[in-house]
């Protein structure tokens with residue numbers, strides 16, 4: 028019999044599995060508590076589960092895991108990065124960012140990425156595959172239990188496009204949010220998308236107050252087509268309409284992510300276009316100074332290099348934050364995750 032990874036099941040699904048096998052559904056809650064609240068990696072650690080049931084469990088299921096290959100810390104202590112190997116040899120990266128009292132984990136959802144944004148390392152080697160629910164959750168569990176970090180915020184902004192792996196990402200979020208599992212408040216979870224409209228439409232069905240951010244990076248189709256090929260399929264006007272429907276349906280305030288690229292998307296015309304979109308969507312703008320990726324032509328920017336864009340937006344009454352690019356020295360900043368071994 029092929030064993031199933033128990034971390035791929037939501038609580039409801041696991042209860043159903045147990046019911047089919049005439050096992051009491053409350054056993055699913057006990058197992059969830061062991062895995063997600065105590066970090067158990069083996070059924071044998073679950074000392075309130077009868078031996079007979081545990082043996083049956085181990086015949087049909089296993090607790091999936093991912094193998095940490097490398098753990099890097101930035102010199103200034105503001106970021107950490109873990110390179111993981113998956114069962115099939117694919118590599119992914121997960122980042123932890125420190126900011127005041129926050130510890131934010133940046134989670135990967137795919138090995139590689141098919142969207143090939145020209146400023147991003149994740150799509151440079153193409154798309155390998157979607158991550159399973161278990162592989163998504165294992166990144167957080169490793170940081171929480173093996174590295175003993177008290178994570179406060181969870182962002183789906185690592186390698187891959189989360190809404191292109193909607194089924195597994197939405198199940199992972201349900202498990203993260205469940206009081207019987209990780210019990211993370213929905214407001215502490217953010218999903219960032221390059222603008223996958225069908226995913227934005229489905230996102231409402233989650234029924235949770237999870238934050239959604241849109242990686243916009245350009246305010247007109249001509250420029251966005253050249254920076255983010257996904258724009259040819261889901262152009263700006265259609266994306267804005269999908270966002271409006273999302274907000275009208277009770278979605279939380281959107282954030283527009285904007286990587287500032289020197290002399291590419293930082294002119295007054297770009298600022299005007301961006302503020303128009305932000306106003307229409309009543310969205311906040313998060314400016315991200317570009318961090319250099321080897322082999323790509325763009326120049327690394329510092330906070331002061333984006334002040335012009337920041338003040339231009341502020342003058343137009345837009346709520347703006349500038350994200351400090353942390354972990355550049357370990358290639359952990361936004362757009363730098365490539366899933367490769369750094370010596």
Ligand code: SF4
Pocket residue numbers: 140141142143144147148149150185186187188221242362
């Ligand atoms: S920015 Fe996001 S969608 Fe674009 S290539 Fe990178 S990981 Fe993929």
